[in-house]
Amino acid sequence: MNHYENAIETFGLTKKFGDFTAVNSVDFYIPKGEIFGLLGPNGAGKTTTIRMLCGIIAPSEGKGFVLGWDIAQDAESIKQNIGYMSQKFSLYHDLTCRENIRFYASIYRVPADEQSARVESLIDELGLREIANEQVRELPGGWRQRVALACAVVHNPPMLFLDEPTAGVDPIARREFWDFIYGLAGQGVSILATTHYMDEAEFCNKVGMMYNGRLIKIASPDTIKSEVPGFLLSIECNRPGKAEKFLRSQSNVLEVSLHGAQLHALLAKEEIKNAILKGLKKEGVEVMHYEFIQPSLEDVFISMIEEQASEEISE
Ligand SMILES: Nc1ncnc2c1ncn2[C@@H]1O[C@H](COP(=O)(O)OP(=O)(O)OP(=O)(O)O)[C@@H](O)[C@H]1O
Helix, strand or coil, X not given: CXXXXXEEEEEEEEEXXXXXXXXXXXXXXXXXXXXXXXXXXXXXXXXXXXXXXXXXXXXXXXXXXXXXXXXXXXXXXXXXXXXXXXXXXXXXXXXXXXXXXXXXXXXXXXXXXXXXXXXXXXXXXCCCHHHCCCEHHHCCHHHHHHHHHHXXXXXXXXXXXXXXXXXXXXXXXXXXXXXXXXXXXHCCCEEEEEECCHHHHCCCCEEEEEECCEEEEEECHHHHHHXXXXXXXXXXXXXXXXXXXHHHCXXXXXXXXXXXXXXXXXXXXXXXXXXXXXXXXXXXXXXXXXXXXXXXXXXXXXXXXXXHHXXXXXX
């Protein structure tokens, strides 16, 4: 095994498809044993970044190192030493859950006399015992996701790539999934996971926000939260539509969004709250409840994208 400090390092990593730049000069690193979350809307370039790092497609420009190996030269060594769970879990539907895991154990050259023990221990760790003999085609998405995870880690890879591993999976299964991933990181496994779910970013040591092929921000989830420009006031009222219109007309209100029956207003200053509440009353809006809330990563991401878009317009 190579000597390395960072499981991943990239320098100006870029992928062009014809004239289109899918990944634009991305720089980041993942220290050994850390979880890095790549967040961003569809088409941001997350999967393309992973494919380059796994040695599946070649970068157009820039450099990337995985477990100390150069992605341009050592793709085969990388492939043998990573786990990769792609969006379309690559499972064999006519094989059982156990047969799928066993199959991947042979592909990844787990020694023959260790295969059974490893497969059975993963079946237990991931709670797959009751469906171990069922064909994958019979299983709902949440189970398939666990089987795919077992296949991706069967050879104990020190680096794991997870591309939207929990898409379409219910919140309890997502939580269990992340508990397992956390355990792996605790054993020194480094992890790169992409997700659309902002709440999942909170399981990560660092989060990279990707948009239009660029990594627009890298920070810890807490840092990102603390960087939100303003104070987020949540308002519950009887006429949300009218309240929204009023709030949008106020220059001190930076953003307004509707979340079910609640309005979120991002105030430039904390002290304008009273004037806002008075203004709503004057408009005939009855406020039942209000409170300042901690912005979610989604709130922060939206404001970063807006900032980025306005920078691009002014360039
Ligand atoms: N082989 C390809 N040829 C041409 N364009 C491609 C190719 N692969 C990806 N793209 C384009 O590159 C952009 C980035 O795609 P990518 O799949 O990396 O995004 P993503 O952030 O992973 O989004 P998603 O969550 O939808 O997978 C998209 O506009 C996509 O259409």
